[in-house]
Amino acid sequence: MKSKRSMKKVFIRTFGCQMNEYDSERMLALLKGEYIPCREPKEADLILVNTCSVRKKAEEKVYGLVGRLKHLKRTRPEVIIGVCGCVAQQEGEQLLKRLPHVDLVLGPQAVYRLPEALEKIARGKGPVVDTRFHKDFRQPLILPELNGDRPVKAFVTIMQGCDNFCTYCVVPYTRGREISRPPEDILAEVECLVRQGVREITLLGQNVNSYGRKEKGFPSFAELLREVASVPGLWRLRFTTSHPKDLDEDLMRCFAEVPELCEHLHLPVQAGSNRVLKRMHRRYTREEYLSRVKKLREISPEIALTTDIIVGFPGETEEDFEQTLTLLEEVRFDEIFSFKYSNRPLARSTAFEDKVPEEEKARRLARVHALQDRITREINESYLGKVVEVLVEGKSPGNPALWTGRTRTNHVVNFSGPHGLKGKLVRVLIEDCGQHSLRGRVENSQ
Numbered sequence: 001m002k003s004k005r006s007m008k009k010v011f012i013r014t015f016g017c018q019m020n021e022y023d024s025e026r027m028l029a030l031l032k033g034e035y036i037p038c039r040e041p042k043e044a045d046l047i048l049v050n051t052c053s054v055r056k057k058a059e060e061k062v063y064g065l066v067g068r069l070k071h072l073k074r075t076r077p078e079v080i081i082g083v084c085g086c087v088a089q090q091e092g093e094q095l096l097k098r099l100p101h102v103d104l105v106l107g108p109q110a111v112y113r114l115p116e117a118l119e120k121i122a123r124g125k126g127p128v129v130d131t132r133f134h135k136d137f138r139q140p141l142i143l144p145e146l147n148g149d150r151p152v153k154a155f156v157t158i159m160q161g162c163d164n165f166c167t168y169c170v171v172p173y174t175r176g177r178e179i180s181r182p183p184e185d186i187l188a189e190v191e192c193l194v195r196q197g198v199r200e201i202t203l204l205g206q207n208v209n210s211y212g213r214k215e216k217g218f219p220s221f222a223e224l225l226r227e228v229a230s231v232p233g234l235w236r237l238r239f240t241t242s243h244p245k246d247l248d249e250d251l252m253r254c255f256a257e258v259p260e261l262c263e264h265l266h267l268p269v270q271a272g273s274n275r276v277l278k279r280m281h282r283r284y285t286r287e288e289y290l291s292r293v294k295k296l297r298e299i300s301p302e303i304a305l306t307t308d309i310i311v312g313f314p315g316e317t318e319e320d321f322e323q324t325l326t327l328l329e330e331v332r333f334d335e336i337f338s339f340k341y342s343n344r345p346l347a348r349s350t351a352f353e354d355k356v357p358e359e360e361k362a363r364r365l366a367r368v369h370a371l372q373d374r375i376t377r378e379i380n381e382s383y384l385g386k387v388v389e390v391l392v393e394g395k396s397p398g399n400p401a402l403w404t405g406r407t408r409t410n411h412v413v414n415f416s417g418p419h420g421l422k423g424k425l426v427r428v429l430i431e432d433c434g435q436h437s438l439r440g441r442v443e444n445s446q
């Protein structure tokens, strides 16, 4: 390995979801020994922008950032500029026309071929555009090596892509069709992380519930959860994201039967009206969603639920929208992630003609926020006076005098306590709460 002084520098900026965060970490791991990370693009020999195209806003930010790098490239032409992830996949060669100072365009499944692409550029064979999808998930296994301030929790990807083709979504086009990662690779990565002190793992995928269904001999997702949970030294297990149509009873039972599995489920509903759900091609009805929530709460009464909501989907009437509000009242999610509908290139709904005006979408979003803020506040207040188990992640970013961590139900807790709590499970008495977090003091630690 080269000495640190002789190594080149890489700057990575990541937009979008946890899958992108995970891919960025993998790219850094692939560059290890040749590059060290740096904090500013101006210090870098290689600049990678890992992009998201799920929402228009995120895509615009990418174009803004990469566009500004043109000046840097003019003064230092040897700098390699790469655009990776979903925008790269969506635009392919076209991206070079719009941003000719870019040297490298890598789709989400091609990020594992980064060293190969850099080698081509070094041989003068750039720019490189690689948006090939692979047929299985048997890439070289890159085991993570944690350095410095080691994290207490980590993500592990278990599958890529999606077969669902919801009409508003670009994922099946940018991340490809669903492929599951071999269970032995997942277990090897989890074991490696736990050996290095990680105590909480979140299994990641676009639709984890359908893990293994297409591959011969793979376990079901519920079986995989049970296997991962049995890794010695792992205290907590989570997963995201789940499609409601694939949430079966076997998986629900894991919340009651697997002690490591935390009582929190992100279950995107998107809308409360059957007419809108049908046009979104979600393949479940409001009634089916609600009956799954009911069953889940019978099996695991403490479970916290979160969801995603889109307001102003094409053709959404006031009456349809009201049904989203009544669904929010009925389920009482702990938290929601809500967005105004936006057209995305490749998504089928972009061609739907009955678009909802921008100001109406904004009005609906404000109503959703006001309702959910009240529900979240009421749920947070129900924690007052209770003692909860918290896995301590470190010092609170907003107040270094306090510790921060999460309950099993995924609520953020900031609290006072003695030194040296990072990585421990503590019991915290909740004394106060805000809109987005709980506050308290530690009772004891283990």
Ligand code: SF4
Pocket (backbone or CB within 6 Å): 162, 163, 164, 165, 166, 169, 170, 171, 172, 206, 207, 243
């Ligand atoms: S389930 Fe639907 S919204 Fe989720 S990634 Fe697949 S196509 Fe997109």
